Every structure is written in structure tokens, then in C-alpha cells.
Amino acid sequence: MTGKRIRTRGDEGELSRASIAANFGDLHAPLSEAQAVVEAARCLYCYDAPCVRACPTAIDIPTFIHQIRTGNVDGSARTILSANIMGGTCARVCPTEVLCEEACVVNHTEDAPVKIGLLQRHSVDSLLAKGGPHPFRRAPDSGFRLAVIGAGPAGLSFAHRASMLGHHVTVFERDEKPGGLNEYGLAAYKMVDDFAQAEISFLLGLGGIEIRAGKALGEGLELADLLRDYDAVFIGVGLARPAPLDIPGRALPGVRDALDFIRDIRCAPDKASVKVGRSVVVIGGGNTAIDAAVQAQCLGAEQVTLVYRRGRTEMSATGWEQELAASSGVAFRLWSAPVAFKGEGALAAAEFAATRLVEGTLTLCEQRAQIPCDMALIAIGQTLGETLAAASGLAVKGGRIAVDANYRTSLPGVYAGGDCIGSGEDLTVQAVEDGKRAAIGLDRELRARGKGGRR
Ligand code: SF4
Numbered sequence: 001m002t003g004k005r006i007r008t009r010g011d012e013g014e015l016s017r018a019s020i021a022a023n024f025g026d027l028h029a030p031l032s033e034a035q036a037v038v039e040a041a042r043c044l045y046c047y048d049a050p051c052v053r054a055c056p057t058a059i060d061i062p063t064f065i066h067q068i069r070t071g072n073v074d075g076s077a078r079t080i081l082s083a084n085i086m087g088g089t090c091a092r093v094c095p096t097e098v099l100c101e102e103a104c105v106v107n108h109t110e111d112a113p114v115k116i117g118l119l120q121r122h123s124v125d126s127l128l129a130k131g132g133p134h135p136f137r138r139a140p141d142s143g144f145r146l147a148v149i150g151a152g153p154a155g156l157s158f159a160h161r162a163s164m165l166g167h168h169v170t171v172f173e174r175d176e177k178p179g180g181l182n183e184y185g186l187a188a189y190k191m192v193d194d195f196a197q198a199e200i201s202f203l204l205g206l207g208g209i210e211i212r213a214g215k216a217l218g219e220g221l222e223l224a225d226l227l228r229d230y231d232a233v234f235i236g237v238g239l240a241r242p243a244p245l246d247i248p249g250r251a252l253p254g255v256r257d258a259l260d261f262i263r264d265i266r267c268a269p270d271k272a273s274v275k276v277g278r279s280v281v282v283i284g285g286g287n288t289a290i291d292a293a294v295q296a297q298c299l300g301a302e303q304v305t306l307v308y309r310r311g312r313t314e315m316s317a318t319g320w321e322q323e324l325a326a327s328s329g330v331a332f333r334l335w336s337a338p339v340a341f342k343g344e345g346a347l348a349a350a351e352f353a354a355t356r357l358v359e360g361t362l363t364l365c366e367q368r369a370q371i372p373c374d375m376a377l378i379a380i381g382q383t384l385g386e387t388l389a390a391a392s393g394l395a396v397k398g399g400r401i402a403v404d405a406n407y408r409t410s411l412p413g414v415y416a417g418g419d420c421i422g423s424g425e426d427l428t429v430q431a432v433e434d435g436k437r438a439a440i441g442l443d444r445e446l447r448a449r450g451k452g453g454r455r
Contacts, residue, residue, distance in 0.1 A: 006297055006328040015300035020272045023298035024265075027189045028092075028118065036122040040069035043114050046105055051116060054103035056424065057084035057433045061100060065119055077127035078135045080120055085160045085436075086153055088128060088199045089182050090429045091121035092190050095287075095318040099429075128198060134205040139166035144446050147172065147230040149217050152180020153428045154236030154418025156203055157435030162234075163208035165443045170230070171209060174216035180238055182428065184263045187291035188271065189298070223392045227413055232442055232455075235394075235401065235409070235416040236435060239382030239426075245283070249341030258282060258292035258379035265295055272299070277375025279303045281350045282330075283338050284379030285315035290322065292377045293330045304330045305371055309337040309355050309362060333371070337364055341376060350376050384420055398422065406445075407438035412455035415442055 007019045015023075031039060043065040051061045059080050067076035080087040096102075096117040104113035127135065144167045148155045151173035159169040177183050182196040204211070215221045217237065226233045242257040249255065254277065268274050276299040282292050285308040293306045308315055311334050312322060326332070336352040343349065354367040384399055395402040395410035400422040407415045417423070417434030424430045449455075 006294065008297055008329045009300055009302050010329060017272045020299060024188045024192070024271045026192045030125060031115075031118050031122045036068055036119060039115050039119055040065045042106065042111075043069070044105060050103040050105060051100040054099045056099070056427065056429045057090070057436070059083040059087065059120070061116055064123060065114065065116070068119060068123060073123055073126045076123040080123055081135060084429065084432050085157055085203055086182070086199060086428065086432045087120055088124040088195065089153070089191070090432065091117050091124060092195070093186055094427065094429050095320065097320045098318050128202050134202070136164055136206060138164055138206060138208050141168070142166035142446070143451055144168070144231045145170070146442075147226045147233045149221070149226075149233065149235045150174075150180065150237040150418075151178030151211055152236055152238050152418060152431065153182060154238075154431040154435040155180070155234065156200065157432040158234045158236060158417065158439045159209045160203050160206060161436045161439035162443065163206050165439065167208070167443070167446070169209045171211045172215035172221055173211060173213050176213050178211050178213070184266050185259055185288070186266075187262065187295055188265050217392070223411070223414065231446060232413045232415065234435070234438060234442070235414065235420060236418045236431070238419040239384055241383050241385040242378065243381040243383050245338065245378050245380055247338055247340050249343065249347070252341050252343050252347045253345070254343070254347030254374050255341050255376045255378070258284065258288050258377040259382070261292055261377050262288070262295065274299055276301050277373060279371075279373040280305070280375045280377065281371050281373040282306045282377045282379060284308065284381070285310065285317060286379060286381070287317050287321055289379035290317045290325050292379055293325050294328050296375070296377070297328045297330060301375075305333055305373075306330050307333045307336050307338065307350070307352060307371070309335070311335065336369070339364070339368070342370065347374055347376060349373060382419070406441040407434065
């Protein structure tokens with residue numbers, strides 16, 4: 001695997017502040033201009049390119065790579081951003097190894113695939129660094145006013161596309177800063193130098209989008225009021241609540257949600273100030289579990305153990321992410337499910353039951369084991385939360401907001417996208433695509449019905 005090497009206690013005992021800061025430096029070194037041109041030359045510019053089909057936002061990859069090769073880097077960024085306005089974040093956090101780069105035909109030779117993610121980052125970063133005028137223009141004012149709930153990737157992608165189409169958009173966001181998981185929920189070493197906010201500033205440079213912070217649905221912000229004041233509403237709230245893990249000891253100090261831990265790290269100007277246990281257990285098998293486990297190592301935990309109830313091939317974290325964790329010193333304990341947290345007044349151990357498959361069903365065995373720990377981070381997934389859908393009268397399917405093929409919910413005039421609808425993988429790139437497609441579909445409907453027409 002490529003990428004940085006995490007320094008651990010094994011390297012130097014107690015980690016110094018400088019080592020912790022270095023651990024949170026950029027995971028991947030960006031390509032230089034010359035490296036980008038050389039890498040672009042490896043592309044075969046395939047007809048009906050499989051890499052494009054593997055990209056949820058269908059970026060025209062051969063075209064943007066050709067533009068890099070011929071020195072038109074601004075043009076390449078426009079190609080990327082016309083399909084994915086958050087192409088900078090996606091270049092950093094997309095699991096390219098199971099999307100475009102897995103599909104790259106160069107894999108059929110003995111060579112590594114074209115580094116599509118790094119090339120995409122090179123283009124977008126280059127355009128953003130110039131700080132020139134926004135590369136897209138708004139259509140003439142449509143007269144329609146739209147509300148968006150949630151300033152995460154889906155909401156912001158929707159807002160940008162809707163504004164391009166001539167609508168005025170107001171985005172209501174619970175948190176102080178916009179960005180959702182891009183700002184608060186990703187490993188800090190993937191999004192250095194406040195990139196999430198830089199990308200949002202760029203996105204807002206289009207105009208026609210207003211963000212109102214500190215506004216959450218059901219907490220002073222009501223769907224009925226928005227439907228009265230706006231022509232349509234888009235919901236992109238993600239999955240706001242951690243999935244419950246109701247086992248004894250859950251309330252012990254030291255047991256916490258992994259996303260809260262990640263958020264603390266993201267919000268801390270000095271990462272060394274974030275508290276980490278000496279022995280940390282992380283429960284879960286997705287990328288959030290990996291982000292939490294690796295960052296615990298980055299902060300200087302002595303021992304980090306990632307516990308998952310199935311095997312590594314069943315983990316939703318990609319093989320690359322798993323290797324990052326393993327090479328950073330994270331130990332894996334597989335086929336184990338948590339049954340209790342132990343301790344008197346503070347966490348002292350996590351108890352697990354061995355698991356196995358019995359006729360295809362995951363089953364807990366009698367065998368128990370304890371891992372001594374003073375911190376346990378729970379990363380077993382997120383849920384929509386009961387209040388949002390119930391209080392709003394939205395139909396729910398499979399724990400997510402139910403939508404049709406055009407992102408319409410069960411309520412007229414209300415659309416939804418991103419993780420809260422579960423349209424595919426819970427990936428940033430899928431949320432961006434949902435927001436874009438919902439805006440395009442809604443625009444068609446608004447123009448068909450006209451101002452003041454029935455929803
Ligand atoms: Fe280039 Fe690989 Fe895509 Fe073909 S599949 S266009 S070689 S990046």
C-alpha cells in the first residue's frame with residue numbers, strides 16, 4: 001500500500017507533540033505538476049471507459065486526464081466539477097481502489113491502475129488554489145425559492161446544482177460549520193488544511209445560496225413552515241444518530257461513540273490535546289471504525305484493537321483501509337461480538353462472545369473473552385433517528401426516508417438524498433450524486449408546474 005507511515009509508541013515510547021502533529025499530516029502526498037503529466041500519460045483514453053461507469057458521479061475521467069496531459073489543468077478541473085462539485089473531497093476520501101481504479105483497464109496488464117484519485121485532486125486543488133472566479137454561471141433567476149435541510153455533501157451538492165439552474169437556495173444546518181461528515185466525520189489525516197471549508201467557500205462562490213447555521217429540523221425548524229415559505233424542500237440530513245448498543249456497562253466513562261471521538265479530533269486545533277486511552281477497543285467493521293482506530297494510534301494509544309463480529313472479507317471497510325490500520329499497528333480481533341463493558345466507575349475491560357455462522361445466521365457462542373481497555377469506541381453504524389421521520393410524517397423504508405426514482409418523498413414538495421435515503425453505498429460521492437440528480441429532477445418539475453402550481 002502507499003501512503004504515510006504512522007509513528008506509534010513502539011517507535012518512540014510516549015509520542016511527542018511533533019510526532020502526533022506529523023501523524024495527522026496529509027495521508028497522501030499530492031502529485032507535482034510533472035508527476036501529474038507523467039501519470040496522465042499512462043491513461044489509454046478508453047472508449048466507453050469502465051472507470052467512468054464505476055464512478056457514482058460519472059466523471060468523464062479519460063477527458064479530464066487528457067486535459068492534464070495537454071496542460072489544460074483548469075479545463076480538467078471544470079470537467080470534474082461539472083459532474084461532481086465536491087471532486088476535491090471525493091479525490092481524498094473516495095475508496096477509488098474499489099471504484100474507478102479497480103475498473104481501470106491497466107489492471108489487466110501487470111501494472112498498477114492509473115492514479116485517478118490523485119490526478120483528480122491535482123486538478124481541483126490547482127483550480128481552488130488560484131482563487132479565480134467560480135467556473136460555472138447561474139441561469140437567469142427562476143423565481144423559485146428552495147429550502148435545504150442539512151449542509152452535508154448531499155445538501156450542498158443539491159444547493160449548488162439548484163442555484164446553477166437559477167433557483168435561490170437557503171440551507172439550514174444544525175452545526176456551526178457547514179460540511180456534515182466532510183467537516184466533522186472523517187479522519188483528520190484525509191482532510192488536512194481545513195479543506196472541507198475551503199471547498200465549501202469555493203462552492204458558495206457561485207452565488208444564490210445562503211447558509212443558516214444552528215437550525216435543526218424539529219428543534220425550532222419545522223417542515224410545515226418550510227413548505228409554507230418555500231417552493232420545495234430537500235432533506236439531506238444523513239444518519240444523525242449512532243446505532244444503539246444496549247449491553248451492560250454502556251454508560252461507563254470511557255465508552256463513547258466513535259464519531260464523537262473523530263469529531264473531537266477534527267475540532268481540535270492541537271491534536272495532542274485530544275484525550276485517548278492507553279488501551280483502546282474499537283467495535284465495528286466500517287471506515288468509521290478504521291478512522292477511529294488509526295487516529296487512536298496517531299494520538300499515542302499503547303494498544304488499539306479493532307473488534308468485528310465477522311471476518312475481514314465481510315468488513316465494509318475496504319481492503320486498503322484495513323491495510324492502513326494493520327500497518328499502523330491496529331490489532332484485529334474477528335468473529336467476536338461485544339456483550340458487556342466491565343469496570344467500577346470507569347471502563348476496565350470489554351467482554352466479547354465468539355461468533356460463528358450457523359446455517360448462514362451469525363450466532364453467539366458460549367465462549368467469552370475480555371480485552372482490558374480504558375477506552376471503547378463504538379462504530380457499529382448510524383440510524384436516521386425516530387423523531388425526524390415520525391414528526392414530519394415522512395414514509396420510511398428499511399430505516400431510511402423512502403423516495404421514488406426522482407428523489408420525491410411521500411410528502412408533496414419534499415425531496416431527499418444522501419445517507420438518509422440509502423440509495424447505494426453510504427459514500428460521500430453517492431451523496432453528491434443524489435443531491436445533483438435531485439436538483440435536476442426537481443428543476444424539471446418546477447418548470448413544468450410553474451410558479452404557484454400544485455405540488
Ligand atoms: Fe484511463 Fe484506466 Fe479509465 Fe481507461 S479505464 S480511460 S486507462 S483511467
